[in-house]
Amino acid sequence: MKTWASINQKGGVGKTTTVVSLAGHLSNTGKRLLVVDLDPHGSLTSYLGYNPDEIETGIYSLFANPTTNPADVARILLPTRIKNTYLLAASTALATLDRQIGSEKGAGKGLVVARAIKAVSDKFAYGLIDCPPMLGILMINALAASDQLLIPAQTDYLSLKGLDRMMHTLQMVEKSLQKKTPFMIIPTMYDQRTKASTDALATMRENFRFNVWGSVIPVDTKFRDASKVGIPLPTMYPYSRGSLAYKKLLNFLMGIQEKHENAKTQQQTA
Numbered sequence: 001m002k003t004w005a006s007i008n009q010k011g012g013v014g015k016t017t018t019v020v021s022l023a024g025h026l027s028n029t030g031k032r033l034l035v036v037d038l039d040p041h042g043s044l045t046s047y048l049g050y051n052p053d054e055i056e057t058g059i060y061s062l063f064a065n066p067t068t069n070p071a072d073v074a075r076i077l078l079p080t081r082i083k084n085t086y087l088l089a090a091s092t093a094l095a096t097l098d099r100q101i102g103s104e105k106g107a108g109k110g111l112v113v114a115r116a117i118k119a120v121s122d123k124f125a126y127g128l129i130d131c132p133p134m135l136g137i138l139m140i141n142a143l144a145a146s147d148q149l150l151i152p153a154q155t156d157y158l159s160l161k162g163l164d165r166m167m168h169t170l171q172m173v174e175k176s177l178q179k180k181t182p183f184m185i186i187p188t189m190y191d192q193r194t195k196a197s198t199d200a201l202a203t204m205r206e207n208f209r210f211n212v213w214g215s216v217i218p219v220d221t222k223f224r225d226a227s228k229v230g231i232p233l234p235t236m237y238p239y240s241r242g243s244l245a246y247k248k249l250l251n252f253l254m255g256i257q258e259k260h261e262n263a264k265t266q267q268q269t270a
Contacts, residue, residue, distance in 0.1 A: 001034075002257060003117060003127035005146040009169060010162030011133040014152040014188035016043040017223055017233075019130045020082075021246035022253075024232025027083045031125035035080070036113065036145075037090035038138045044130040045089045048080040049230050058089035062116050063097055063109065070119045077120070082232055086124075088116070098136045109137055110177065114145035135169050143173050148253065149183035155190045155200040155216070163208070182256075183211060186249065190216035213252065217245045 004022070006015040019035060026033055037044040038059060042052025057076040067073060077086040101109050117127055131142045143149070151166060153159045163185065174180050185208055191197040205212050220242035226233040234243045 001117070001121035001124050001127055002148070003129065003146050004148045004150055004253070005129040005131055005142045006150045006152060007129075007131040007139065007142060007166075008151050008153060008162065009133050009135065009166050010153075010159055013154045013159055013162075014186070014217065015039075015133075016047060016130050017227075018150055018152050018186065018188075018217075018246070019044055019128045020047055020227075020232045021234060021243070022250055023082050023085055023128055024234035024243075025247050025250045026126055026128075027085050027232075028234070031084065032123060033082070033085040034077070034088065034117065034120065034124040034127040035082075035085060036088040036117070036127060036129040038094070038113070038142050039090055039130055039132040040092060040095035040138075041132075042090040042092065045087065045091075047227060047230055048078075048082070048087055050078060050087070050089055052090050052092050055089045055091035058091055059113070060091045060093045060097070062088075062112050063101070066108070066112050066115070068115045068119045070123075073116045073119045074123075081230060082235070094132075094138065097138065101137050110140040111144050113141040117145050135173075139169075140173055140177070143170075143181060144177055144179065146181055148256075149181050150253075151183055151185045152188045152217075153185050153204065155187050155197045155204065157196070157200060160200055160203055160207070163204070185212045186217060187212065187215075188217040189219050191219045213249065215245065215248055215252075217242060217249070220245075 006018045023033055023035055045052050078089055080087050129142045132138050153163055187201055218241050222237045222240045223242050226236045237243055
């Protein structure tokens with residue numbers, strides 16, 4: 001099971017849209033998917049038809065009663081509107097976790113999600129994590145559980161400033177976890193008609209070079225139409241600009257994965 005996390009400390013840059021859109025495309029491959037909502041706002045949970053205010057089991061329950069028993073984790077998975085896709089849902093109670101855990105002395109709270117995902121990893125081909133826009137125990141859990149980080153970044157000035165902060169956070173958490181996870185910046189909401197957008201993209205590529213995806217996710221009003229009815233854009237409008245862009249991103253990510261797997265196989269047979 002390969003796990004990708006959509007992460008950025010700035011809100012409104014397309015984290016949830018990235019998870020939902022990639023899930024929409026991946027579901028068409030026939031593979032089973034696990035999507036994980038670690039944001040107390042519960043945007044992904046809401047998108048998929050559940051109310052975070054009414055969720056009694058889900059991610060929060062894993063922190064209250066940590067488990068690596070596959071049956072225990074499987075019981076809190078929720079079916080979704082996306083075929084072959086199950087959800088570990090967020091509840092608004094997640095907002096209290098940092099305060100609660102800060103008063104506890106128990107170790108291992110940064111690995112709760114990683115252990116839960118591992119417990120059911122044989123049931124899924126891919127995992128997609130939607131992260132909160134702040135550094136805390138939930139973001140640390142996402143980083144610990146992920147094989148690849150996707151950093152959606154809106155092509156504007158404020159998002160560029162947020163990327164500097166995100167890079168600093170990654171360095172701190174990597175040092176703490178003693179784990180270095182590959183990351184890729186995904187330019188989102190790109191509007192080639194505006195100088196602000198084109199200038200921001202050029203600066204992003206100059207500042208972060210090989211860590212920026214070579215293409216972009218364009219502005220597309222159909223993203224709003226799809227989210228209104230809770231259906232992934234690739235399912236509702238498969239040939240829209242946004243859907244085709246995320247298909248291109250998925251193909252790129254799968255190409256990276258194939259290279260890594262081939263390199264690993266060569267090392268094992270050498």
